[in-house]
Amino acid sequence: MIGSLLYLTATxxxxxxxxxxxxxxxxxxxxxxxxxxxRIFRGFSDADHAGYRINRKSTSGTCQLLGTSLVSWFSHKQASVAFSITEVEYIAAASCCSQLLSMKATLSDFGLKL
Structure with a gap:
């Protein structure tokens, strides 16, 4: 059911x-x-009234490519509540950079230079 609804988000x-x-x-x-x-299928578009306890944590994620191949990806709720969209982006960028540094260290251990 979720897959069908995710398809609808394009339109x-x-x-x-x-x-x-x-x-x-x-x-x-x-x-x-x-x-x-x-309820969403019936046209109800606000899940807040469905009994969810919504917190203000943002969900962010990244994907890392090596050439044209996807080698790492993740999506998770951020650990802290951000006060602005800019702060959310900084938190996501820091998480992505730490993943890239880890991947770079691993590739260096295999003798690959970037």
Whole structure:
């Protein structure tokens, strides 16, 4: 159900927040999550009223490519609450840079120079 809704976000960005909020609970869904997804299917676009406790932590993620191959990716909720979009971007950039430095060290251990 979430996959079908994620496909719709390309043409319906107004429901993207609600769908992404529901997608966070795919690993261990509950009845309230299923009901929220059904409400979205019926046109209800605000998952806040479906019983979720929304916190202000942002979800961020990165992907690292080596040439044209994807070698690392992640998506997670940030550990702290940011007060602005700029701060969210800085936190995501710092996380990405630390992953890149780790990958660079690993490649150096294998004798590859960048």
């Amino acid at each position: 319906r960005p107004d429901i993207q927040f609600a769908i992404c909020l529901c997608a966070r609970y795919q690993a261990s869904p509950r009845t309230s999550h299923r009901q929220a997804v059904k």
